[in-house]
Every structure is written in C-alpha cells, then in structure tokens.
Amino acid sequence: xxxxxxxxxxxxxxxxxxxxxxxxxxxxxxxxxxxxxxxxxxxxxxxxxxxxxxxxxxxxxxxxxxxxxxxxxxxxxxxxxxxxxxxxxxxxxxxxxxxxxxxxxxxxxxxxxxxxxxxx
Numbered sequence: 678x679x680x681x682x683x684x685x686x687x688x689x690x691x692x693x694x695x696x697x698x699x700x701x702x703x704x705x706x707x708x709x710x711x712x713x714x715x716x717x718x719x720x721x722x723x724x725x726x727x728x729x730x731x732x733x734x735x736x737x738x739x740x741x742x743x744x745x746x747x748x749x750x751x752x753x754x755x756x757x758x759x760x761x762x763x764x765x766x767x768x769x770x771x772x773x774x775x776x777x778x779x780x781x782x783x784x785x786x787x788x789x790x791x792x793x794x795x796x797x
Contacts, residue, residue: 679705682781692719692778693754696747706756708782714758719778724751726772729765759783773797
C-alpha cells in the first residue's frame with residue numbers, strides 16, 4: 678500500500694495502471710531514494726511533449742518489448758521524471774498535470790501555483 682502524499686497533502690492517488698507507470702511500475706508516482714529520475718509528477722502526455730522528449734534523447738513513443746515498455750501516446754497518463762517536466766516547462770511544452778497523483782516531493786522544485794496552472 679502506498680502511504681505517500683500528493684501535492685495537496687492527501688493520500689497519493691494512482692496515476693495509471695494502463696499503461697502501468699511509476700518507477701517500480703505500481704501505478705503510482707512514488708518518491709524513492711533509489712530512483713535517479715524521480716518519476717514523481719503525473720502527467721497527461723501530449724504530442725508536443727512526446728516530440729520534445731524524443732528530440733531531447735528520451736523516445737517515449739516507441740515500444741521496447743525487452744523492457745515490457747508499450748510505447749506511449751498522447752492522452753496517456755504517466756509518471757514523468759521531474760527534471761524532464763521542468764525542462765519541458767522551460768521550453769513551453771510541459772504536459773498537463775494530475776495533482777492528486779503528483780507526489781508532494783515535487784514541491785521542492787516547482788511551486789503549487791505553477792503546477793495548478795497545468796492542472797486538467
């Protein structure tokens with residue numbers, strides 16, 4: 678059971694079970710010390726963001742069967758690396774955020790007001 682909190686200080690809600698997301702693929706954007714990417718921000722992917730991520734060296738669109746990675750599409754919910762979201766934000770292509778499923782740990786890097794401006 679996930680006992681972490683979201684940016685509102687309430688229990689962290691799941692981000693996605695299909696596709697299964699999170700650093701440990703449990704559906705949650707859990708903050709773990711052994712996750713170097715900090716997959717803690719729940720987003721709804723867009724074509725613009727997927728193109729940006731591919732250009733930045735992380736192609737999220739193509740499947741990688743050997744890692745059981747299905748490839749992602751616009752509209753999918755995904756626990757994104759916080760640093761990639763900030764990078765996309767700085768390049769005007771950050772995807773929308775689901776705050777109830779975004780880990781409270783992101784508040785150390787991004788203000789709640791900024792996150793709210795990307796809320797669906």
